[in-house]
Structure formats: structure tokens, C-alpha cells
Amino acid sequence: MSQLDDSPVNPEDRWLLRLYVAGQTPKALHAFANLTKLCEEHLQGNYEIEVVDLLINPTLAKDDQILALPTLVRKLPEPIKKIIGDLSNIERVLVGLDIRPLEPKNR
């Protein structure tokens, strides 16, 4: 699955990812596990994951326009991207995060 050679990821970029969950639900744990695995594979440690529990900070749901949980938000690099779900569909996550285009081709 790892196709680093044609990845559009700029190694200079710093990745800030925020994962919104509500408590330690199975879906949340799943999402977190999937995310860390994926980041390790594709971003080589050049990333930061922030987990936001809306049960603790409910106002953030409004401020960040969160509806579905879990939601992964790519804060950096710009622009902001949103991916919802437990991130079990790696393909979609990679597309969503712009780590890799849907059709394998160079930008």
C-alpha cells in the first residue's frame, strides 16, 4: 500500500491533524489506531495528532463545525480538510488528506 515514490507529500510540510471524538468509543479507538498507523507509514514522524474529546470541550463542536464523529481535520498544511468515519478505508483517508490522489499520477 505504501507508494511513497509518487506521493505529493512535501517532506518540508508540517502536518497538524486533529481527531474529534466523544469519549472512548470503539469507533474513536479504531479511528485513532488507523490514523497513527497511516501517519507512521506516510508522514514519517513529521506530524502531530491532537485528539479532541467533545464530551470535555463541547463548544468546539460548534466552533469547528463538527457533526459526525469521529472527524479528522487536517489543520496543517492548509487548506483545511475534513474526513469523517473510523478511517478504516485507508484509500479514502489518503485521498482526503491529499497524501495521494485517487488516480495514481503526479501533480
Next chain:
Amino acid sequence: MQNLLKTPTGIKGLDEITDGGLPQGRPTLICGGTGCGKTLLAMEFLVRGATQFNEPGVFMSFEEKSEELTKNFASLGFDLNELIDQNQLIIDHVHLDPSEIEEAGDYDLEGLLIRIGYAIHSLGAKRVVLDTIEALFSGFANEAILRSELRRLFRFLKDQGVTAIITGEQGERTFTRFGLEEYVADCVIFLNHMVNKQIATRRMRIVKYRGSAHGTNEYPFLIDEQGFSVMPVSSLGLDHPASSERIATGVLRLDTMLGGKGYYRGSSILVSGTAGTGKSSLAAHFVNAACARGERCLYFAFEESQNQIIRNMHSIGINLGQWVEQGLLQFQNARSTLYGLEMHLVVMHKTIDQFNPSCVVIDPISNLIATASESEVKSMLSRMIDYLKMKQITALCTDLTSSSNSSERNDINISSLMDTWLLLQILEARGERNRGLYILKSRGMAHSNQVREFILSDEGIQLRDVYIGVSGVLTGSSRDNQEAKDLAEALDCQQLIEMRQRDIERKKLAIEAQILALNTQFESEKDDLIRLINKEKLRNDTLLLDRLAMAKLKQADKPSEPLPTLTNNQLGDSK
């Protein structure tokens, strides 16, 4: 057994047709097409809840941003910012853009629930609006998840104990495009915005209301500067009070015709007639009399402006302007084509509620009828009339009939609703048009069955008896003519009698003179006879004396036999 608790909406009319409001602690679905007023109804529910019932509300907007909402509702007189500042209202705009969101795996809408839950708890909200939650269907691709989450959402709202309004766009064959009615089963209200003959009418219907009685009809409603108003004439039955108080018609002679006292208070009066028969003038008299008694009057004019009516009524000596200045009379002028019949009635309803008059004039009611189909008219007007009767408002409606038809035809629809029906008719004869007034009916009072001639003079309406004679009913100058003719005939007759009387008198005198003459003649003849008798007697006496004297001379014996005499007396005397 506990009755279903209800949350009053505070919206005019809606609480009446729902028998108290929306089901408390449950979601209500409001559906309808675009622009039918769903968002407005939902927002007004919150605003009225906050301002009238001290129940804070949460507005979850899936379509419009809160700034847009605030701006839109400012034009309806709702200051949303103020309510937000007072912690009476939260507007939460839920931004949905499917292009920004990638779905990767299983998810739920817990985030939305947390948002709603947080908003409810931060205000202690009792009312929640989701407008329109169907936007979720365009925001998320996985419909299976969405549907199960919606079910969870509604359960969540019930658990929170909030009364919620969910709006939904009308679908092709279903109430909502995505079948929301499946989840919200307690109360469904359907809004409709129909255009008929280029006139748009908004209507509302309660499709279902579990566990509660409710009006089942389509009710027209109005959206204006004061928000929503529904015409709440659902449960009006025929149980309105009937006053036996009588009020003057404003025309003395008409009072006399109506059993001497005028109309009943709270009754409905129809004045029908062709153009120019004086319907408005009769209405103005009625208004004038009511205002003079110090009662409030509302005048709905669909043909003339206020100033025009006041000016025109001046010409028959009625000053309506003074009552307007005193605040006893209010005109409500609108072209009948401005909106549909139902809208007119809603507006009238609202105005009546605000002004609280004791008399209402609708001039003319036929204009309203023209804007609607015949089937609607009766039901709508009967609701209106019932409403007026319920409030004990005397209503005078004028009705313009077209001259080509029988004047009694057009009104089959509404005449049965009316208690008193006056007919003004043009009586045309000999190149002249005159007005006649009939009382076609007047329930519950003795009334004249005769036609009266109706004259508009400087001092207002005068009613005169018409001439009814061998040549039919005559009015106007023909009547005057005929009366003059009658007078002349009578005069002739009088003169003839006098002449005869004089003749008789003369005859009597002549006869008396004749009698006198005959008497005189008789007397003279009688005298003659007496004279003759005396003469004869004298002659006899003389003869006797002569004979005696002769006998004495001849020395003769006493006569042996008596001499023939003329009278026994004379003979006896001579014995």
C-alpha cells in the same frame, strides 16, 4: 389518565386549531414547499416562546447563516440579536459542504447531538428548531447511517424534554423529500402556498396530531410585519349567543319597517342591489348611527378610498370624518384583487381582533367572492360570519348584484348566512330610474313586506311609500304625477257633490215656495166659500123676514109649513 401536555406557540390562531399548542416535549414536523413559511413559523415559535412564555430556544440552522436569519427576521419585527444577548436564543448554523468532507469508514452524528445538547443546556432551552434537517442528506453520503442517526436524534430530543420543530421540504409524493415523517410521528403540520388565478394563498393543515383533537381543515394564514397569523375559525359552531338587543339602522323609517326597532345586535345584514342603488349610503347611515351611540366601527372598503367615502357621504349629510378623528371609526381599504379571499378574511380577522369594533361594514362583500371559487366562498364567509357572531359584532355587508340577473340569484351562496336581507332595486319606468327598498327577510322580527321608495337627499336617506294603484307600483315623478292626478280627480268629485247639494237646496226652496202658493190659494178659496155661505144665509134671512113682514101685512096665519131652508140650523132656529 393525564392529558397530553401542550406547548403554546403564541402564534395567532395556531394554538386554537391545535387546541393549545404543539405536543410538549416532542418533535413536530412542519413541512411544505419552498417559501411557504416553514422557517418563519419555526422561528416565531422560538421568539414567542422566549418573549411570552419565558422559554429559551435553540435554532439549529442547516441552511441559513445566523447573520442572514437575523437580517431576515428584523424585517418582521423580531430582534434576534437582542434575544441572543439576553440568553433567550441561540442560533447555531450548521455548515455542511459535502465537497469538503471525505467519508472514510463508519461514523455517527454524535457531534451534532453534542452541539444541540450543549446549546440546550447552556440556555436551559425548552424549545428547539432544526431547520431543515434534510440538509444532512445532501451533506452525508451514507443514508443508512443517517437514518439510524436521525432516529437517535429524535429520541435524544425527547429525552431532553424539549419541544422541537423539525422542518422539511415537501417531497413529490411524501410530505417530506426524505420521509422525515417516519421519525416524527407525533404531530405533522403541512404548509401550502398555492397560486390560483394569479393570487397566492398560504394555507396550513394539521395532517396528524397524535393524542389530541385538532382542526382538520386547511386554514389560511398570513405572514406580515407581525409575523404569522392563522385564521382560527376551526371550532366555531352554531352555538354563538343571540342577543335580543336591537340597534338602529340609522334610517328612522327603516327601523319602523323592521318591527320598529332596527337590527338585532350581533346579527348579519346583507344589503344587495345593483350599482348605484345606495348600498354604501345605507351602510354609512348604519355606521353613523353606531358611532353616534359611541360604538366602534370598522369599515372594510374594497372599492373606494377612505377619503372618497367620507367626501361622498358628506353629500348626503353624513359626516364620517368626525368619527374617524374620534377614533370610533376605522377604515380598512384594500383592492379585492390584492390577494385571495382567504387572505382578505385573515386580514379582516386580524384587524377586527386589534380594533375590537361592535359593528363591521364590508363594502362590498361581492368583490371578495369574485376572487375565489364558489365552493370556497360559502365556507370562508360562514366562518367569518360565525366569528363575528361569536364576538357579537353586527355585520353589514353590501352586495353588488349585476343588473342582468335576478337580484336574488347571486346571493344563494351567502344569503342563507344572513339574518336580515335588504334588497335595493332600481325601479325603472317612463325614462326614470328610482330606488326601491324591500326587506327580503329578517329573522326573528316582524317586518314590513312593502316596497318603499328610497330617496337620497341632502339630509340622508328618506324612505317614502310608493304608489300602489291600479296601474301598478309607481315611483318618482310618475308617482308624483299619479298623486296629482288622483288629487284632481278627488277635487272634481268634490265639486260635483257640492253642485248637487246646491241643486237640492234650490229645489227644496222652490218646493217650499210652491207649497206656500198653494196654501194661499186654498185659503182664498176657503174664504170665498165662507163668504158665499154667509151671503146665502143673509139672503135667506132677509127673505124670511120679508115674508114675515109681508104676512103681517096681509094678516095671514102663521105659516103652516116651514119654508125650505138652506141649513138645518137656520130652520131649527126659526122653529
